[in-house]
Amino acid sequence: MAKTIAEINEKIKKGKAVVVTAEEINDIVREKGEKKAASEIDVVTTGTFGPMCSSSAYLNLGHSKPRIKIGGGRAYLNDVPVYTGIAAVDVYIGATAMPDDDPRNAVFPGAFRYGGGHVIEELVAGKDIRFSATSYGTDCYPKKSIETYINIKNINEAVLFNPRNSYQNYNVAVNLSDRIIYTYMGTLQPNLGNANYCSAGQLSPLLNDPYYRTIGIGTRIFLGGGVGYVAWNGTQHNPCVSRTKNGVPRVPAGTIAVIGNLKQMNPSLLRGTTLTGYGATLSVGIGIPIPILTEEILRFTTVKDEDIFTQVVDYSDAYPQGKPDTLGEVNYAQLRSGKITVQGKEIKTASLSSYVKAREIAETLKNWIKKGDFLLSEHVADLPSIESEITFKPMPSKSVKKV
């Protein structure tokens, strides 16, 4: 029997909705069968927590007296540069921004201890953030420089806006070279010393709704410990890739852009993160509820780690050189077991995303919905799916004339 989101919301309001996590659903379906489970279960909750580099926030800082036009000038939060090319007192901070005087990789491998992601974490934690700006001065905005402290509690708006989060599947990174390498997939020991992966697998939002039937623009989600929304498809959203027969992509595929009020988020679920030798970023916690509207939607949520396959990629050569080669396919049950076999060698696996936090997020969202604190939203437009004919484009290579 098909349900509607409005019907599920009525049950949520009455405290009668049946909500389970994407881990728990597997036992229930094994016990009751798909048909019965689909009619009994209203919502399946998912979760993921990991470094998501395309994350950022924009802030409206309010006007100083006399006024300063930060727009078009230069500005910093705790010495991390922010983008000022918008309006007078709006600034935009990206998770990977670094202080001007950070040595980066000049002393290799760079430590990248403090960047934009760390500023976002401290802001959410309610800490004072040192703000400095210089500008050119105008008749209506005469002030040319300012140095002060800002706090999330007393700025007008603080909005988390992440152009690409929650990747639907991701590569497993290994290192075939004979030296240690430092990548966005973590530290990789030489000669297949270790294999790093980064997905919550069976708990991951887009792997439980592989064709984006219920997750779309306007979907209300758990974001950084608060409530947020899916704003758009994420950048590099690439749905038309090879998939297994359960619909699950075998390579990185869909992504989402998400937005939410930073003021109601939690610093333990928005964590400034360091990738030695690579850069600073933000680890983001996201949970998405999947309304069980049909039996098919339920079937998608029963995906297990052993049904989700991904590619092993060499980050010493194939990845940096943009070669399509892979070293084989493994599933998440193998990855989570602690070892996989690549080129006949058994190697240790480790994750960059936290399964512990992913599980916590799915649990928290489940409890919010059960208590009636979180209602589901109808999405207002679909994300592009397999019929979209989207292709993943490389950067064009053209010679530029020197004048």
Add this chain to the structure above:
Amino acid sequence: MYAKVVHLRFPREIVNEPIVMNLVKRFDLSCNILKATIYPRKEGMVVMELSGNRKNYHSGLKYLRNLGIKVDSISQDIKRNEEECFHCGACTAVCPTGALYIERPEMTVAFDKDKCSACELCVIACPAKAMEVNFDKGLLD
């Protein structure tokens, strides 16, 4: 067979003492030096695994202490900041001794201080900057 990783801090006066040879010769202990430094003011620091007969181990330690060497268990210098750790597991890939490992099926990252050799690879690999190694702090009080 008794084995333990210890952290030794030498005052400058005895930095030239052949302690490893004495531990081997007089106390029949095996010494596996994991880390050694002499600081600018000539104080010395050694991290090593000592193994052998339990009685000899304790006599060896007594010998070191009588020389004026400060002997600490390694676990006092290595710390995981529990609030910072978000249990991803990136450290477990680089930890050579298995001191950092995943507990299944919970998937939490456990830290067994007794197995730690203080190599500091986890400090570099940890995305949350949760691993703290403090050899230099409190150098010689």
